[in-house]
Each structure stands twice: as C-alpha cells, then as structure tokens.
Amino acid sequence: MSFHRKDTKIYRGQIAYTPELGKLTTIKNGYIVVESSKVKGVYPTLPKEYEYTPVEDYGNKLIIPGFVDLHSHASQVANRGIGLDRELLDWLLVYTFKEEAKFSDLCYAEKAYSEYIKLLIKNGTTRAALLGTIYRESTELLMDIANGYGLGAVVGKVNMDREAPEYYIENTDQSIIETERFIHNTIWKYPLVKPIITPRFVPATTPKLMWALAQLADYYRLPVQSHLSEDKEELEYVKRLHPEFKNYVSIYNYFGLFGQQPTIMAHCVYLSDEEIALMARKGVYVAHCPVANFNLSGSVAPIRKFLLAGINVGLGTDVGAGHAVSIKDVIWQAIQASKVYELQTNHQYKALTTAEAFYLATKGGGSFFGKVGSLEAGYDFDALVIDDSNILTIHPRTISERLERFIYLGDDRNIIQRFIAGRKVNPLTLSV
Numbered sequence: 147m148s149f150h151r152k153d154t155k156i157y158r159g160q161i162a163y164t165p166e167l168g169k170l171t172t173i174k175n176g177y178i179v180v181e182s183s184k185v186k187g188v189y190p191t192l193p194k195e196y197e198y199t200p201v202e203d204y205g206n207k208l209i210i211p212g213f214v215d216l217h218s219h220a221s222q223v224a225n226r227g228i229g230l231d232r233e234l235l236d237w238l239l240v241y242t243f244k245e246e247a248k249f250s251d252l253c254y255a256e257k258a259y260s261e262y263i264k265l266l267i268k269n270g271t272t273r274a275a276l277l278g279t280i281y282r283e284s285t286e287l288l289m290d291i292a293n294g295y296g297l298g299a300v301v302g303k304v305n306m307d308r309e310a311p312e313y314y315i316e317n318t319d320q321s322i323i324e325t326e327r328f329i330h331n332t333i334w335k336y337p338l339v340k341p342i343i344t345p346r347f348v349p350a351t352t353p354k355l356m357w358a359l360a361q362l363a364d365y366y367r368l369p370v371q372s373h374l375s376e377d378k379e380e381l382e383y384v385k386r387l388h389p390e391f392k393n394y395v396s397i398y399n400y401f402g403l404f405g406q407q408p409t410i411m412a413h414c415v416y417l418s419d420e421e422i423a424l425m426a427r428k429g430v431y432v433a434h435c436p437v438a439n440f441n442l443s444g445s446v447a448p449i450r451k452f453l454l455a456g457i458n459v460g461l462g463t464d465v466g467a468g469h470a471v472s473i474k475d476v477i478w479q480a481i482q483a484s485k486v487y488e489l490q491t492n493h494q495y496k497a498l499t500t501a502e503a504f505y506l507a508t509k510g511g512g513s514f515f516g517k518v519g520s521l522e523a524g525y526d527f528d529a530l531v532i533d534d535s536n537i538l539t540i541h542p543r544t545i546s547e548r549l550e551r552f553i554y555l556g557d558d559r560n561i562i563q564r565f566i567a568g569r570k571v572n573p574l575t576l577s578v
C-alpha cells in the first residue's frame with residue numbers, strides 16, 4: 147500500500163473537458179484525482195496507489211469544468227431583460243447609469259450583489275471578470291460577497307470622468323485616488339478574488355485618466371478590462387472624440403492599457419485586420435458576448451477570425467445588456483452567432499463547433515485566470531456535476547452528445563454539484 151496526501155479526493159463519473167480548441171476529451175466511468183485545490187490526474191481506471199482512498203461516485207452523471215464568464219456587470223443584475231429594444235448609447239443613458247448610481251447606497255449594493263453572486267454560482271459559473279460601479283466601497287463589498295460564496299473573480303471599480311450624466315461621473319483626480327485605495331484594500335485580501343483596472347470605455351475616460359490607470363496597472367501588476375467596438379454609433383463617437391487616432395484599438399494601446407498583465411476587451415465587433423493583429427501581438431483577450439451583441443446592436447463579432455489570428459477568446463454574459471446569466475446559454479448563442487458570421491462572409495469563416503464553443507466557455511476564458519477551465523493534471527479543480535436524467539432520451543447517448551444536449555436543453559437545475567479550486571460551493575450558503 148502506498149501513501150497519499152490526506153487531502154486527496156477522488157471523484158468518479160462521465161468526464162468531459164476540452165484540452166485544446168475543438169478537441170473534446172471524454173472518459174466513460176472515469177476518475178478524477180484531486181489533491182488540495184488541483185487536479186492530480188484523470189484516469190479511465192483508478193491507479194493502484196489510490197485503491198484505499200474513498201471515491202465520491204457520481205455514477206452516470208457528467209463531470210465537466212466550471213464555466214468562466216469573462217465579462218459581466220454585477221451592478222446591472224436588476225436591469226436584466228429591460229430596455230433591450232434600444233441601442234447601446236441610448237440604453238446606457240436611459241437605464242444603465244441610473245441603475246449603477248444606486249450603488250452609492252451600500253444596503254442596495256449588498257442586496258443586489260448577493261443575489262447576483264448566488265445566480266452566478268447557481269448557473270455554474272466558477273470564475274468571472276466582473277465590473278462593479280464607480281463607487282469604491284460598494285465594489286469592495288462585491289469582492290467580499292464573491293469571496294464569501296467561494297467564487298473566483300477579478301473585480302473592477304469602474305472609472306469614468308467624461309461624457310456621463312452629472313449624477314454618475316467622477317472627478318479625474320478623485321477617480322485615480324479612489325482606484326489606488328481600492329487596490330490597496332483588496333489586492334492581498336482574498337485567495338481567489340482580485341482587483342482589475344476598469345476604465346469603462348474610451349468615450350467615458352479622459353486621456354489623463356487612461357494614462358494614470360495604465361500606470362497603476364503596471365505598478366501593481368494588475369490586468370485591465372474594458373469595452374471595445376460594440377456598436378457603430380459608439381465607433382463614430384470615438385472618432386469624434388479622438389480624430390488624431392487611426393482606430394479604436396490604437397487609443398487603448400497608446401495610453402498603455404495593453405500592459406504586462408493581460409487585458410480583456412469585451413465585444414470587439416468591428417475591428418480592422420490591423421487592429422486584430424495588434425491585439426494578438428499584445429495578448430489581449432476578447433470577451434465574446436453574443437447575447438448582448440444581439441440584444442443591443444444586432445451585431446456579430448468575428449470570432450473565427452480572432453481564433454485564426456491567435457487571439458485568446460472567452461465568453462461573457464455582459465449582464466445586463468445580456469439577459470442570460472448562464473454561460474451555458476452563451477455557448478449556444480455563440481454558436482448561432484458564428485453561423486450568422488459564416489453566412490455574412492460567404493462561408494469564408496466557418497461556424498464554431500460545440501466543442502470549440504465549450505472550450506471558449508471553459509479553458510479559453512479560464513486561461514486568463516491561470517491553469518483554469520480544464521480537468522487536465524495541474525489545473526485548479528473547478529468543476530460541475532450534471533444530472534441530465536430529466537432530458538428525454540429514447541436510446542443511449544455518448545458523453546459528447548449528452549454534453550451538447552445539456553447545453554441546448556438543460557438549465558441550472560441540472561447542476562447538482564459545483565467545485566471551485568477543489569472546494570464544494572453552494573448558491574444557498576456562504577462557503578467562507
């Protein structure tokens with residue numbers, strides 16, 4: 147008998163994960179050995195050294211990596227499904243800024259953020275890149291709540307010092323001071339929740355603020371998240387504000403916001419080949435938010451083109467422009483969007499397969515957080531156990547078919563267990 151670590155856990159079930167884009171690995175009646183927070187290995191038969199370790203047996207249920215949401219506004223949870231017959235800039239003024247302004251009230255923030263984080267966990271999101279509001283204190287509260295439920299996340303205090311209503315705008319110097327305070331208060335506070343620099347987008351941040359934020363990101367070695375090229379009206383707006391730049395991407399690049407740590411840019415619908423090449427060189431992540439893109443502008447991002455250019459792509463819900471909080475639903479929406487793009491390009495850029503879209507929802511976005519989003523050895527054990535027995539089937543299906551049917555036909559009730567960095571988490575109870 148050989149010895150193993152006390153914190154070794156073994157899970158058995160029908161395993162599926164994507165070690166690379168488009169390649170789905172499935173293991174029937176397989177075993178996942180987890181040591182502390184990380185996957186030690188995945189096996190079709192249990193290695194002899196573990197024969198005396200208890201196995202948590204999930205029988206015929208699926209075990210898959212947890213979902214990664216690479217772009218969402220926690221502060222817009224109460225706005226889901228509202229005003230989606232408007233276009234971006236109009237929608238921001240009529241709905242978004244008014245809702246975000248409510249987060250100066252910590253009681254309101256606590257209620258909304260708690261509900262939001264519970265929704266994320268319930269729907270199988272295990273890691274997320276989140277935007278709060280311009281208010282430091284309630285954004286710190288969001289981090290506390292995310293940590294309390296065991297979620298892995300980067301969270302940003304939003305910066306905006308121009309082109310915004312007077313009830314929801316910052317003074318430039320104050321915005322910089324508050325951001326540095328935000329970083330000090332949170333950078334070492336939690337194991338899985340970290341700050342991220344978050345200029346809202348070019349129209350709402352002055353050059354002085356963009357410079358300062360880039361310097362903070364550099365100094366504290368923090369990543370950056372923002373929005374890029376979501377809507378045609380927004381593109382015109384950016385051109386009017388910055389005629390001295392040749393395109394949108396070069397503005398972020400000039401002000402240093404594609405720094406040492408990776409940057410996430412949400413949307414990226416209308417980009418030139420030159421902009422795509424620059425983003426690929428700088429290792430920028432695209433957060434693809436097809437639900438939000440359909441809702442607010444009826445547009446489709448060129449995801450196949452990004453993948454061919456070597457850009458890292460993950461999926462985002464973009465709540466509340468996106469009404470869906472579940473990345474599972476964003477997966478099939480991404481596939482549908484890619485089919486529209488294939489048609490738009492006369493079949494030059496092929497639609498995403500299910501395995502490809504599943505990769506984007508797990509390892510694609512997960513790589514932003516490190517070794518996250520797969521069940522390969524060395525990865526953080528972020529996983530979901532799926533009971534799909536209520537999805538009608540007349541004859542047996544393969545694991546791959548069952549995963550696809552869960553994506554299209556399932557919902558949060560099919561998720562019966564959730565793990566983040568090796569720990570079980572639950573949307574109904576605080577786990578920390």
Ligand SMILES: [Zn+2]
Nearest residue numbers: 219373412464
């Ligand atoms: Zn957004």
